[in-house]
Amino acid sequence: MSAPKFDPAAHQASTLCLPPGNWATVLDCLCEHFQAIDRAQWLSRMARDRVLDAEGVPIGPAHAYRQGLRIHYFREVPNERPIAAQEQVLYADEHLVVADKPHFLPVTPTGEYVEHTLLRRLIRRLDNPHLVPLHRIDRHTAGLVLFSANPQTRSAYQQLFPTRQIEKRYEAIAPALPTLTFPLVHRSRLEHGEPFFRMREAPGQGNSETRVEVAEKGEHLWRYLLNPVTGKTHQLRVHMTALGASICNDPFYPQLNNTEVDDYARPLQLLARSLQFHDPLDGRSRCFETQLKLNF
Template sequence: MSLRRRPPPIDGLAPSTLQLPPGEWASLLDGLCAHFPAVSRAVWLDRLARGRVLGDEGEALGPDTPYRVGREVHYYREVADEPRIPFEERVLHLDEHLLVADKPHFLPVVPSGVHVHETLLARLIRRTGNADLVPLHRIDRETAGLVLFSTNPETRAIYQAMFPERRIEKTYEAIAPALPGLEFPHVHRSRMVPGEPFFRMREVAGEPNSETRIEVIERGDTWWRYALQPVTGRKHQLRVHMAALGAPIRNDPLYPELRFRDAGDFQAPLQLVAKSLAFVDPLSGRSRRFGGCDAAGSHDSGSFGAT
């Protein structure tokens, strides 16, 4: 028996999937309005009329479609007046299994919040025409640099396994305050848990679940350039660890204190760049390295004298 495929992306955006929860609604429209109270009835009617809500066989559903608990419904997210991110990504490598992209600051990897079409994934699907693209890992919207994508569903799981098994070496560069009292290279370990607000992380006492190796590349009077190698992959790990050492990464809006950025403000990007990815290819057995010198000119990692 063949596996069902999700409906194809539209304008680079893959559909979201909802398994209809228990409820007594007569129609699909009533159920969607109840499940997504932030989306108006008029918006759902418009999506249904334009074929943006599909059944598990890819058929367009209508407002009078009966509500059936457990049915899979696929819908395409849309954001009115979605802001354009005025920076471009670069494709550094593409083959039958992998794509390596150099992401600019401020561009999300996948849809999140008000960013739906303006994401790295959507842009790459539109550019390559490959609806099977899937990111094998993610970096923060504020962080620039390398992201590895699977281009082939048949080999995806083989490459995905490299990350939880720690068989891939990731190196970042950051500009942060000087730490003259610390001996380098330095290893920082801590226990990280969700913080407040929900999108921040914090360190607490207990068994460490995060580890970062830190070295100094260049020393200035006030600012140093650091090489950061995350051994684990906790959310915001590098940012939290540097802030905990007393050297928060330059222009960080979250650590050590929360500073809100106005919509459309692309000034003062976070001075953190994913510089290189290195691993032994699980299919060919040969060593592979992306980035390093290849990505060095694609971002302004900050200068010691800039404000």
């Protein structure tokens, strides 16, 4: 009997197409390509069937190297730091799951986080390995995240985002901007800066757009409503900084602060507040609202 077709998205595996080189085995290639992972760790993963070929068949230490060979492997982080904050499932059916993500929890495995991510938690909680996020929000941002729960209907929901058929509204607490007239639209060109994970505004044709309104005014801080027309990395955070009102407790903007230890007492005051769209399956209007609140 042939091996069942392997779905890396469903199993949360990472994928690598082996680069050109003169290695004798796949193991040799992996050891040189991922120098932060020692040979003993790769041997352990292979012994536990955590390194697979394109068909999902386990690969052993003697498996011959071939350029372009597609390898699936499972990321593992020893001594992963736990994140106490808990997510909340707001809605679930056979096609969609909507969850409220707390501050500091990543949406998907990244860097030092694998098990303590919203995706892994929901897979375990709902017993559905087919969950896939339809969009992302920053680890420091809290609020709504929409997941596809069914591979058969996934593409219909995925198309809502690049075709801008879904309205995303955010809320932010930031310094007052009494000299500006609201509502306003801020457009700019965003590019990766230094370090690589920070974005910056650069000369050239704009590739990002945010609509900004004021919902509530305090003496020094205002509550802003942000509608990202585009979805660039850190777009809202960079645009608010460019306007002269960096979002409160932002560890990246306008300057990079110490991010080695999360300060749970000072979360970024940015919240994914609502998602609204017409369901591509039946055309009905759908609107989801977060149950989380910012400190104002």
